[in-house]
Amino acid sequence: MSEEQAIRAVIHLYVDGMAFANEPALKKAFHRQAAIVGNFQGAVEWLSRDEFIASIMAEAPAAPGTQPLMEIEMIEITGDTASVRVIDEFAGMRFSDYLSLLKADGRWTIVNKLYHLHA
Template sequence: MSKPTYVQEYQAIVEVLNKYSEGCKQAKSSIMKPAFSEQATVFGVDAKGKLKGGSIQGLFHAIDNPPFRPSPEAQGVIVSIDIVGIAASARIDTNDVSGFSFTDFFHLLKVDGKWTVVSKIYHTHVAP
């Protein structure tokens, strides 16, 4: 009988997602970069309803510059992780990242034995 691997895969994905969350909290893309493929994309919709995004480098630039700032008070939770073989999707809800709240959806692939984010889409919640 083979050993079940779902728990290990789940934990490995949590580690990847935690790099993203910690990078947001510290406003340092260098912390989150290892979570992403160099070819990853990020997309969202701006306040005017227009699609914005593209290369993950845009996220890294945004995280490292104002209005983003270290946010030790930020709180996030992994809402879900769904794994099928070498593909996975995940959702994180985060409050108080530089005064913003987000819902992020990630797609991950296991490449060369390592989970990596290949795409992220997000929703920015209206401030209260």
């Protein structure tokens, strides 16, 4: 598997984990010390991985068999770091996510998620 394919697999884990409230997938996609940051409901939201996952679990998951929106617009890889821009939807809201990934111990994980919520 190429580095780009491995990164795409992590992005799939992330988007599917959000859409279907799959906590193990989200824990695998995100580093345990990841930060999730963006403006939400008029205030800066700054969450830990576990706070983010808890917020996902509090929402109703997508129906089984549905295909969640995932448009990977950009992947840039420099050695053991990568940046990804992906458009996705969660709970009826559309986001542009800017994800920073790090390859450690042979696998890619999301270490930071900066998001924009589209109006």
